[in-house]
Every structure is written in C-alpha cells, then in structure tokens.
Amino acid sequence: MTKLLTIALFVAVPAFSAITGTVINRSTGQPQPGxxxxxxxLGQNGIExxxxxxxxxxxxxxxxxxxxxxxxxxxxxxxxxxxxxxPPGSPTSGLTVDVYNSSKxxxxxxxxxxxxxxxxxxxxxLINESFIFANDGKTAxxxxxNGTLHFYAHGVVDRxxxxxxxxxxxxxxxxxxxxxxxxxxxxxxxxxxxxTRFDLTYTVPYTAGEPYQGKVVTKDENTYLIAPNxxxxxxxxxxxxGAEPRTQAHIYGLSGTSYKIxxxxxxxxxxxxxxxxxxxxxxxxxxxxxxxFNQAKLILALALGILALxxxxxxxxxxxxxSNERGRH
Numbered sequence: 190m191t192k193l194l195t196i197a198l199f200v201a202v203p204a205f206s207a208i209t210g211t212v213i214n215r216s217t218g219q220p221q222p223g224x225x226x227x228x229x230x231l232g233q234n235g236i237e238x239x240x241x242x243x244x245x246x247x248x249x250x251x252x253x254x255x256x257x258x259x260x261x262x263x264x265x266x267x268x269x270x271x272x273x274x275x276p277p278g279s280p281t282s283g284l285t286v287d288v289y290n291s292s293k294x295x296x297x298x299x300x301x302x303x304x305x306x307x308x309x310x311x312x313x314x315l316i317n318e319s320f321i322f323a324n325d326g327k328t329a330x331x332x333x334x335n336g337t338l339h340f341y342a343h344g345v346v347d348r349x350x351x352x353x354x355x356x357x358x359x360x361x362x363x364x365x366x367x368x369x370x371x372x373x374x375x376x377x378x379x380x381x382x383x384x385t386r387f388d389l390t391y392t393v394p395y396t397a398g399e400p401y402q403g404k405v406v407t408k409d410e411n412t413y414l415i416a417p418n419x420x421x422x423x424x425x426x427x428x429x430x431g432a433e434p435r436t437q438a439h440i441y442g443l444s445g446t447s448y449k450i451x452x453x454x455x456x457x458x459x460x461x462x463x464x465x466x467x468x469x470x471x472x473x474x475x476x477x478x479x480x481x482f483n484q485a486k487l488i489l490a491l492a493l494g495i496l497a498l499x500x501x502x503x504x505x506x507x508x509x510x511x512s513n514e515r516g517r518h
C-alpha cells in the first residue's frame with residue numbers, strides 16, 4: 190500500500206526541467222566564468238526577467254525554472270549583452286551561449302558600406318543614412334564614453350533617430366549624442382563580431398539648387414550617395430553608377446571624405462513596370478534600403494510589436510539547433 194501511494198504521488202508531481210548550459214568565450218575559445226545569464230519571458234509589459242544565474246568556474250549555469258512558450262536568455266559579459274532565443278519546443282538543457290571580450294578600440298570592426306539617401310521637399314531635406322559594420326575579429330567594440338559610430342549632420346531640424354541591428358538581431362533604438370566637435374554625433378551601441386547595421390534619419394534645411402555639404406568621418410570602404418527617382422544630383426568626386434532597377438533611384442559612388450552636392454527636381458514614383466517587376470540587373474546597393482527610413486517610426490513600432498506578440502511568430506517552422514541573436518548592451 191505504501192509503495193502504491195509513493196508511485197501515485199510521483200506521477201502526480203509534474204516533471205521539472207531546469208535551463209542549463211555553458212557560456213563560451215569565443216575570444217578565448219574557453220568556458221567563461223562570472224557571466225550573468227538571465228531568463229526572460231514576454232509579458233504584458235514586454236520582456237520580463239524571471240530569474241538569473243552566474244556561470245561557474247567551468248562556465249556552466251543552471252536556472253531552476255520550468256518554461257512554456259517563447260523565452261529569451263540574455264547573457265551580460267564585459268559590458269555587452271548577448272541574446273539567445275528559446276523558441277517553443279526547443280531544448281532547454283545543454284545550451285551553449287556565446288560571448289566575447291570587449292574593447293574600447295575598434296579592432297577588426299570597419300564600415301563596409303555607407304549609404305546616404307537625399308530627399309529634398311518644401312524647404313527641407315530628409316536624409317536617410319545607413320552604415321554597415323563588418324567585424325571579422327573575435328572582440329566586440331564597445332565604447333560607452335565615446336560611442337562606436339560617429340557621423341556628420343549639419344543643421345539638424347529635429348533630433349536624429351537611430352535604429353541599430355546587431356548580428357542576427359532586430360532593429361532597436363540606439364542612444365545618440367552630440368560630441369564636442371561641431372556637427373559630429375556619436376551612437377552608443379556595441380559592434381559585435383559579425384555584421385552590425387545602423388539606420389539613421391534626420392531633416393535639415395535645404396533650398397532646391399543650393400549646395401549642401403557633408404563629411405564622412407568614419408573610415409568607409411564604400412560610400413554611396415543616392416537620389417530618388419526624379420531628383421538630379423550633381424557634385425564633384427562622384428561616379429555615376431546608374432539607376433537601381435526597382436525604384437529607379439540614382440546611385441553615385443563617392444571617392445573622397447567630403448561632398449558638396451546640388452539637388453534639383455521633384456521626387457517621382459518609380460515606373461509601374463520597375464515597381465512591379467524587380468530586376469536583378471544593374472546597381473542595387475542593398476536595394477536602396479535607406480528608403481525605408483521614411484517609415485523609421487513605423488518600422489520601430491512594428492519591431493516592438495513583433496516582440497510584444499511573442500517570439501513564437503518567428504519560429505513557426507522547426508526551431509534551429511542553435512540561434513544566437515545579439516542584442517544591444
């Protein structure tokens with residue numbers, strides 16, 4: 190009788206599954222002790238932390254929580270936070286979470302592409318600017334005091350809005366501050382190993398046909414100036430790369446570290462054939478992705494909305510074996 194009662198009680202108690210894993214420092218290739226691993230869930234107030242633990246001397250961590258639905262592990266190490274997705278049905282034991290050493294020096298991080306889209310209208314000009322950083326090293330660049338991305342913006346009418354996308358991550362707002370240098374701004378966002386993207390939007394005063402001057406303060410491998418369909422852009426040190434087939438926006442390569450341009454005409458919608466039938470030929474420059482900055486607020490709202498609805502929407506297919514989304518610090 191006692192034996193049967195013991196069995197019944199055992200069956201009645203639900204199985205408890207802890208979240209376990211190892212934090213690996215990819216800069217050293219060794220397990221990383223002392224990293225903080227936090228388990229987060231999606232609630233009515235967005236992402237809510239449930240519990241957290243420190244990795245031990247062997248880099249191992251255990252969080253004694255049973256989870257249902259999508260969750261997120263956030264691992265803080267050396268001033269930077271790294272995200273690891275836990276979609277529904279994915280394993281919760283034997284996880285591997287990657288972190289990197291960080292430095293205030295750029296190291297291998299460099300701007301592989303820099304794009305500026307100019308849209309003049311009614312005495313002002315909307316500038317949509319994109320920087321794509323490639324970091325082929327094993328160290329994250331993180332400089333909270335001085336920022337990582339520096340850019341030039343003269344006579345800004347309204348505040349600069351910046352969205353940053355870490356490797357494998359989603360666009361999120363990043364803090365931007367003016368520096369002690371005139372018209373130079375700095376963005377505080379870590380540049381981790383992999384590809385990090387910064388999308389900026391701001392408005393400046395502009396009179397059609399008058400010159401507008403700017404500077405490139407980053408060491409860019411490729412800088413492109415882009416004019417929408419219907420706008421003529423002229424200036425020195427520019428090479429005409431032709432029109433992007435889908436939007437008919439005109440693309441120019443910049444050979445120097447500064448530009449002085451004039452813009453005339455009025456923005457026009459792309460031809461119906463070009464809009465409806467994408468063409469893979471001709472210059473595309475990330476398919477003129479800076480154009481999305483016209484909807485910067487909408488894009489940010491949609492990104493936050495996706496988070497609010499739950500990560501499950503992103504993982505309707507079979508969950509991958511390992512997915513490391515890198516977040517901001």
